[in-house]
Amino acid sequence: MAVPAGGRSPVEAAALYGPVAGDLPLVDAKLASLAEVEAPWLREMLGAVLAGGGKRMRPAVALLAGRFGRYEAGRLVPLAASVELLHTATLVHDDVIDASPERRGRPTAAALFQNGPSVMLGDYMFAYAADFVAETGNIRAIRAFAKTLRVMATGELEQDLSAFEYSEDVQRYFDRIAGKTASLFATAAEGGAVVAGAGEPSVEALRRYGQRLGMAFQIVDDVLDFSGDAEALGKPVASDLRAGTLTLPAILYLQRQPDDNPVRRAFDGVRPRANVERAVAAIREGGLLEETMEVARRFAGEALAALEAAPAEAADSATRETLAGLVSEVLERRS
Amino acid sequence: MAVPAGGRSPVEAAALYGPVAGDLPLVDAKLASLAEVEAPWLREMLGAVLAGGGKRMRPAVALLAGRFGRYEAGRLVPLAASVELLHTATLVHDDVIDASPERRGRPTAAALFQNGPSVMLGDYMFAYAADFVAETGNIRAIRAFAKTLRVMATGELEQDLSAFEYSEDVQRYFDRIAGKTASLFATAAEGGAVVAGAGEPSVEALRRYGQRLGMAFQIVDDVLDFSGDAEALGKPVASDLRAGTLTLPAILYLQRQPDDNPVRRAFDGVRPRANVERAVAAIREGGLLEETMEVARRFAGEALAALEAAPAEAADSATRETLAGLVSEVLERRS
Numbered sequence: 001m002a003v004p005a006g007g008r009s010p011v012e013a014a015a016l017y018g019p020v021a022g023d024l025p026l027v028d029a030k031l032a033s034l035a036e037v038e039a040p041w042l043r044e045m046l047g048a049v050l051a052g053g054g055k056r057m058r059p060a061v062a063l064l065a066g067r068f069g070r071y072e073a074g075r076l077v078p079l080a081a082s083v084e085l086l087h088t089a090t091l092v093h094d095d096v097i098d099a100s101p102e103r104r105g106r107p108t109a110a111a112l113f114q115n116g117p118s119v120m121l122g123d124y125m126f127a128y129a130a131d132f133v134a135e136t137g138n139i140r141a142i143r144a145f146a147k148t149l150r151v152m153a154t155g156e157l158e159q160d161l162s163a164f165e166y167s168e169d170v171q172r173y174f175d176r177i178a179g180k181t182a183s184l185f186a187t188a189a190e191g192g193a194v195v196a197g198a199g200e201p202s203v204e205a206l207r208r209y210g211q212r213l214g215m216a217f218q219i220v221d222d223v224l225d226f227s228g229d230a231e232a233l234g235k236p237v238a239s240d241l242r243a244g245t246l247t248l249p250a251i252l253y254l255q256r257q258p259d260d261n262p263v264r265r266a267f268d269g270v271r272p273r274a275n276v277e278r279a280v281a282a283i284r285e286g287g288l289l290e291e292t293m294e295v296a297r298r299f300a301g302e303a304l305a306a307l308e309a310a311p312a313e314a315a316d317s318a319t320r321e322t323l324a325g326l327v328s329e330v331l332e333r334r335s
Numbered sequence: 336m337a338v339p340a341g342g343r344s345p346v347e348a349a350a351l352y353g354p355v356a357g358d359l360p361l362v363d364a365k366l367a368s369l370a371e372v373e374a375p376w377l378r379e380m381l382g383a384v385l386a387g388g389g390k391r392m393r394p395a396v397a398l399l400a401g402r403f404g405r406y407e408a409g410r411l412v413p414l415a416a417s418v419e420l421l422h423t424a425t426l427v428h429d430d431v432i433d434a435s436p437e438r439r440g441r442p443t444a445a446a447l448f449q450n451g452p453s454v455m456l457g458d459y460m461f462a463y464a465a466d467f468v469a470e471t472g473n474i475r476a477i478r479a480f481a482k483t484l485r486v487m488a489t490g491e492l493e494q495d496l497s498a499f500e501y502s503e504d505v506q507r508y509f510d511r512i513a514g515k516t517a518s519l520f521a522t523a524a525e526g527g528a529v530v531a532g533a534g535e536p537s538v539e540a541l542r543r544y545g546q547r548l549g550m551a552f553q554i555v556d557d558v559l560d561f562s563g564d565a566e567a568l569g570k571p572v573a574s575d576l577r578a579g580t581l582t583l584p585a586i587l588y589l590q591r592q593p594d595d596n597p598v599r600r601a602f603d604g605v606r607p608r609a610n611v612e613r614a615v616a617a618i619r620e621g622g623l624l625e626e627t628m629e630v631a632r633r634f635a636g637e638a639l640a641a642l643e644a645a646p647a648e649a650a651d652s653a654t655r656e657t658l659a660g661l662v663s664e665v666l667e668r669r670s
Contacts, residue, residue, distance in 0.1 A: 041496055042489065093458060097451035116432035119454055120492045123428060123461070127484035130465055134477045142469045142477060150462035154377065157455045161376055 016329060018322030020063035023073055023080075027059045030081035034128055045121050049092060049109050057326065058083045058185060061213070062192040064326075065206045067319040068310065069196025075136045079195050082132035082145065083188045089125035090152055092118055097160060098243060102235050133191070141191045148187040155179025163244035164267045166254060173251055177218040178211070185214030198314065205310035209323065212303035217330045219296040222247035223289050224335065226280060232335045238280045241266075248292045249283045256286070293331075300327045351664060353657030355398035358408055358415075362394045365416035369463055380456050384427060384444050392661065393418045393520060396548070397527040399661075400541045402654040403645065404531025410471045414530050417467035417480065418523040424460035425487055427453055432495060433578060437570055468526070476526045483522040490514025498579035499602045501589060508586055512553040513546070520549030533649065540645035544658065547638035552665045554631040557582035558624050561615060563670060573615045576601075583627045584618045591621070628666075635662045 013021040035046040059080030066076040094100070095108035096118045102108060109118040126149070133145045155176050162168065189210030193203040222240070226249050230237050240247050241263070246254070250263055262282065266275035283289065307323055348356040370381040394415030401411040429435070430443035431453045437443060444453040461484070468480045490511050497503065524545030528538040560575055561584050575582050576598070581589070585598055597617065601610035618624065642658055 039489070039493070042492065090458075093454050097454055115450065116495050117492055119428050119432055119457075120488045120495065122454075123425075123457075124485055124488040124492070126458070126461055127481050127488060130484065131478055131481035134474055134481055137474055139469055139472050139474075143466055146462050146466035146469055148462075149465065150459055153455045153459040153462060154374070157377065157452055157459070158374070160451050160455065 016322075016325065017060045018064075018325070019067065019316075019318050020060055020322070023063055023077060024056055024060060026073060026077045027056065027063075027080045027084065030077055030132070031084060034085075034125070042124075045109065045113055045117065046125075048112055049088060049121065049125075054084070054088075054104075056084065057217075057329075058087055058188045061185060061210055061323070061326065062188040064319055064323050065189045065192030065198070065210075066196040068193050068202040068206060068315045069198030071196055075138075075195050076192060078132040078135035079141060079191050080188075082129045083184065083191070085125055085129040085132065086145065086149060086152075087184055089122045089129060090149075090156075092122040092125065094156060096122075097156065100235070100239075105231070105235075136191075136195045138195050141194050144187045144191055144194070148183045151179045151183045155183075159245055166246065166261075166264050166267050168246040168251055170248070170251055170255075173246070173248055174215070177215060177222075181218040181221075182211045182214030185217065186211035189213075199311065202310045202314045205306050208306035208309075209303050212299045212306060213327060213330060216296045216299040216303065216327070219248055219292060219299065220330060220333065223249060223292050223296070224333075226283055227289050228335060238276060241276055241279065242272075248295060249288045250279065252291055253279070253283050253286065253288050256288075296331060300331050303327050351657075351660065352395045353399075353660070354402065354651070354653050355395055355657070358398055358412060359391055359395060361408060361412045362391065362398075362415045362419065365412055365467070366419060369420075369460070377459075380444065380448055380452065381460075383447055384423060384456065384460075389419070389423075391419065392552075392664075393422055393523045396520060396545055396658070396661065397523040399654055399658050400524045400527030400533070400545075401531040403528050403537040403541060403650045404533030406531055410473075410530050411527060413467040413470035414476060414526050415523075417464045418519065418526065420460055420464040420467065421480065421484060421487075422519055424457045424464060425484075425491075427457040427460065429491060431457075432491065435570070435574075440566070440570075471526075471530045473530050476529050479522045479526055479529070483518045486514045486518045490518075494580055501581065501596075501599050501602050503581040503586055505583070505586055505590075508581070508583055509550070512550060512557075516553040516556075517546045517549030520552065521546035524548075534646065537645045537649045540641050543641035543644075544638050547634045547641060548662060548665060551631045551634040551638065551662070554583055554627060554634065555665060555668065558584060558627050558631070559668075559670065561618055562624050573611060576611055576614065583630060584623045585614065587626055588614065588618050588621065588623050591623075631666060635666050638662050 010021070013024060017024060031050050035043050035050060037043055037046070062080040062083050063076055091103065092109045095103060095110040096115050099110065100108050101111045109121055113121065129145070133142050136142075158176055159180065186207050187210070190203055190207040193206045198206070225240055225247065226238055228237065236242065241250055244267065246263070254261055254263055262275040262278040266272040266279065304324060304327055307320060345356070348359060352359060366385050370378050370385060372378055372381070397415040397418050398411055426438065427444045430438060430445040431450050434445065435443050436446045444456055448456070464480070468477050471477070493511055494515065521542050522545070525538055525542040528541045533541070557575070560582065561573055563572065571577065576585055579602065581598070589596055589598055597610040597613040601607040601614065639659060639662055642655060
């Protein structure tokens, strides 16, 4: 956890996270404090999970939103750490459920420590997430967190129960990623604003900004699952499709070619591996990833519009520009 | 969920729960509200898990503790529901980890819905538990809850990782059940007192009462695992020992006969089934269950002493007598 801001150099972090770049290492330190426990086996497990690093985009959003009110690191850093921890704990449980061996090229907790200990490890991290958000002393932020965990769990359950159904449509996909991903971005932004005592118009605008940013983030993620190469992704190409989950590129492809479609055949159990390969090639070559990116750009545009709607006097221009820059970053990321 | 107070008749409930018997159905109603969701699959899962019923002893302790301050059902009922929900969610995850097919003679969520959905179901219930405790508006109670979840997860992890080790000693057993069971009883009592704004001496005394009551509760549970018959327990006799977990009766038996012991042989993989049967018979016939009950009675005595230590003027005698009665109930229960 010595590398600041989730594996970025200080210069990169400053460019991306602007006025809060200096406080992100405090979030990392707060997360690292979890692993300072006596039991060596627990220290090892937490170390492995927390070292994954990610981009720390969610905590950055929380901190930046805090600049629309009275920015106090003592309350905002625990909030930001809580956001990241809730995210990481959810990943730990997801990897148990999906029996995923790798994430971002590293073995998952489920693979390293088996299912039972990984379930408990996730619970332990949820407990710390709850404690960190309680440190803010803000009941509204705490309740927003509880609601987000509920929504995230429902989204994952729904995904799990609808595996290998090819009746998925765009609206259900939006609902699902709203629960699974966008709700936490929205709560990060709302939570930061609420904890800082920002005005209600700012809170509303930031919540919407976070929600739309999260939607764009997940859609780009789903594009990268098809377009990236396996090594950069740290997992096989089209891993969702292989697991029976339809994401936007495959849904749009099924809409375009509803009858004779390799996705249908794969989900019906007809030579699934060969048909998935065929589907991936067709989706890549048929322009469906570009079409999907168009949808992501629409959500990104709505995120920027939400930001514009926040009262002009509520935050300095560096904060606004950094939040706008994160929208571009989400669209342009390659992994 | 129509049956009040966890499957007891109103008369039984009134005898056992005294002045809070009338409010326990409100806790049941609060728990039932979880299952009022749109998704039919989620409704089914929650219905199956929450209908289990239990004795509602933890919520009763929370409500009774609230009578040491300003008793407000509007704040204490959510707290009590949160306690029960945290308990139930933990059981859902435990059953995934232990791959338990039955609990109290009913199929577990893990058996009914498989592991993945059960992990998420537990998370969903944790989220509601967090939301309910946040409804109290009391940061101290919220943090006590977060800490309890952490301690409970650690206790379960420790149990999981030390399976089939016969070096377990009494102190480690006490530490483990303190985390796994007593911490939630302690937090129920502390939380009720804190939410009701009870004085600090009452809060302290009630926390200690809850902790000791929880220790006695778990030790009796571990005796019943050996003494009960499989049908009443809803699980095989000595299920812990079969799963490689040493509880107090087996630990005391190993201390008495450290060298040539069927538990050792079973854990070493030597004809495990026959050696477990032999161990169960030896523990039952060697007076070890009575010896273990002696330990439970010691903790029960400490619970009563803690209750005595609470300021005399803080609560009415019906409340005190009911809390004292719960101690007897824990010692005398047969299932």
